[in-house]
Amino acid sequence: MPHQLNTSYVQDSIGLFRYYKKLADRAMAQCPDEALFITLDAESNSIAIIVKHMSGNMRSRWLDFLTTDGEKPDRNRDTEFETPPVTRAHLLEMWERGWKYLFDALEPLTETDLTRTVTIRTEPHSVMQAINRQIAHYAHHVGQILFLAKHLTFTKTGKWESLSVPRGKSAEINAKVAAGKLSAQETLFSSKKT
Numbered sequence: 001m002p003h004q005l006n007t008s009y010v011q012d013s014i015g016l017f018r019y020y021k022k023l024a025d026r027a028m029a030q031c032p033d034e035a036l037f038i039t040l041d042a043e044s045n046s047i048a049i050i051v052k053h054m055s056g057n058m059r060s061r062w063l064d065f066l067t068t069d070g071e072k073p074d075r076n077r078d079t080e081f082e083t084p085p086v087t088r089a090h091l092l093e094m095w096e097r098g099w100k101y102l103f104d105a106l107e108p109l110t111e112t113d114l115t116r117t118v119t120i121r122t123e124p125h126s127v128m129q130a131i132n133r134q135i136a137h138y139a140h141h142v143g144q145i146l147f148l149a150k151h152l153t154f155t156k157t158g159k160w161e162s163l164s165v166p167r168g169k170s171a172e173i174n175a176k177v178a179a180g181k182l183s184a185q186e187t188l189f190s191s192k193k194t
Contacts, residue, residue, distance in 0.1 A: 010109045013131050017106070020135075020142045021099055026163050027149035028095075033088050035152035047148050048084035048091050050141050055098030056080040061120070061134055065105035066113070070120035070130065106131070 028036065028047065036047045045053070060075040085091040114128040125133065146163065154160045165173050176182040 008111050009114060009128065010106065010111060010131075013135065014103065014106050016135055017099075017102060017138065020138055023163055024095075024142045024145045026161075027146045028092075030159075030161060031149040031153050032156050035149070035156055036088060036091060037084060037086075038148075038152055040148070040151075045081065045144070046084055047145050049081055050144055050148075051091050051095050051098075052084055053077075053080040054138065054141050055094040057134075057137070058098035058101045061130070062101040062105040065130075066116060066118060066127070069122060070118060070125075071122075102134075 028051075031047065039046045039049075056075060056077065057080075060072045061070040063072065085094055109127065114126060116127050117124050118127055118130050119125065120130060120133070150160050173182065
């Protein structure tokens with residue numbers, strides 16, 4: 001019997017953000033400390049720089065979300081790509097602070113807020129458009145974090161714990177979903193903290 005979830009767009013969005021955060025959390029947890037700061041080439045960003053950029057973006061977009069422009073006047077985006085945090089602890093503190101801005105802004109929203117207008121760089125967006133814009137942006141950067149963490153971790157340690165369906169396990173996972181023992185919807189759209 002398929003799982004029926006009674007959720008709203010806001011709750012689904014929070015669930016997706018939590019899912020992407022959890023993927024990056026798990027990837028960074030596997031990554032050796034020194035690998036968090038490695039760039040693959042001169043045009044690439046390290047995991048630490050991506051985290052710094054995402055944190056800066058989250059502060060700008062989500063602080064006073066409904067009442068101020070999403071590009072705060074005190075944000076200097078270019079500096080987000082310079083001078084990464086120097087320790088795992090500092091990196092994770094920036095990461096958690098950025099996500100706190102996001103969840104603090106989204107959790108009180110209701111469905112009626114979705115048609116309200118907010119601005120980003122003075123351009124009007126519905127709240128729903130602004131949320132969708134950030135889901136896409138953060139998914140992009142989380143994908144970069146996952147790629148780097150997997151590559152650098154496996155290169156340094158020879159190990160990697162899959163964050164999705166492991167190779168050779170598709171049939172087993174499909175059977176669990178069909179039997180009601182596992183739900184991708186609950187994983188993706190759960191707005192509960194895990």
